[in-house]
Amino acid sequence: MTETSQDRPLEVACPQCRTKVAWTADNPYRPFCSKRCRLLDLGAWADESHRIAGEPAMDETDLDRLIDDLERGEPRQ
Ligand SMILES: [Zn+2]
Numbered sequence: 696m697t698e699t700s701q702d703r704p705l706e707v708a709c710p711q712c713r714t715k716v717a718w719t720a721d722n723p724y725r726p727f728c729s730k731r732c733r734l735l736d737l738g739a740w741a742d743e744s745h746r747i748a749g750e751p752a753m754d755e756t757d758l759d760r761l762i763d764d765l766e767r768g769e770p771r772q
Pocket residue numbers: 709710711712713714727728729732
């Protein structure tokens with residue numbers, strides 16, 4: 696007797712916000728729940744090396760621009 700688990704995709708917790716997210720091919724941002732969380736995680740360490748005294752922290756506008764850049768640079772899946 697064999698069991699299939701195709702109806703139940705693996706779920707992982709987003710490292711950023713802990714939202715449960717299905718680990719499927721439909722989610723190119725796994726293990727993150729969304730593009731934003733993935734970028735936030737990326738920005739977390741990028742901020743460490745790019746921090747400049749007097750520079751304001753990355754805000755929503757910068758984040759959106761960064762997302763646009765990444766989308767252009769990354770192959771679509
Ligand atoms: Zn998330």
